[in-house]
Amino acid sequence: MTDTHQKSIADALAEIRKKISPTGKNPANLIAVAKTFSAEAVAEAIAAGQRHFGENRVQEGMAKYPALRAAHPDLVLHLIGPLQTNKVRQAVAHFDVIHTLDRASLAEELAKEFAKTGRRLPCYIQVNTGEEPQKAGCAPQEADGFIAECRNRLGLPVVGLMCIPPADEEPAPHFALLAKIARRNGLERLSMGMSGDYETAVEFGATDIRVGSAIFGGRSYPAIPG
Structure with missing residues (x-):
């Protein structure tokens, strides 16, 4: 790992933190999404x-x-x-927060x-706000009932909602x-916003952004054999 590479990750984190909290007050929780990246890259972010x-x-x-958690017990791992x-x-057993509770069978398990x-992990219910058939998440019109089912009957620690808007x-x-669904259900946390739209998400009340x-x-994804 070179100093230049380390600085680039550090600089990127500093820039994002400044954008999500210009005044330094009540910043959204920044979740660094490390899928496909190495443990070494995560160590640089740490x-x-x-x-x-x-x-x-x-x-x-x-x-x-x-190994990273053994060296840094304060790490929080979000699924x-x-x-x-x-x-x-x-x-x-291995994660600390779940952002993708989206169906009854998963809630039961x-x-x-x-x-x-x-071990009770804080859970976010994923809402398919665009009602895209290929995407996970409960439909917006079913969210209230699913939230009630998870909290009241199953006693799950539901802390908020999550969404991934349609790319187009x-x-x-x-x-x-x-945010509207969360308000009417008394949920305070909103997991929304990624690399391309996290500033907009913060404007609409995001408490957790996934960047x-x-x-x-x-990212470099492995080629799929033909």
Whole structure:
């Protein structure tokens, strides 16, 4: 790792922090999304003061963070990608926050695992604000009922809502919709905003922003064999 590379991550973090909190008051929680990036890149962000990290896949989080967490016990690991029910046990054991609670079957499995282990992770309910068929999340019109089911019947520690606006639409209306659903359900936390729209998300009340490429640079995905 070169000093130049380390400075680039540190500078990116400093720039984002300044943008999300120009006055230094009540900043949104910055989650550095490290999916596909190495443990060495995460270590550089840690050296720059970053403590909250997001991963899309349970297995990647399990592989990447044990040594980092041993050296830095104050790290907080957020699961921000879809969670399969058969990965619930591993997710609860290795992560600290879940942002993608999106369906009844997952809620049931989380409730069982929380009861079994006594480890209760804060959960965000994912709302599919664009109602995109290929995207996870409960429909906006079903959100109130699902929130009540998770909190009242299952007793899950639901702390807020999460969304990913459609890539080809203005994000502001989606952030406004998520904030409206949260308000009427008495939820204070909003996980919304990524590298391209986090400043807009903060304007609409984001309490947690999930930023990856603006911190670590562009991602290189492995080629899929033809």
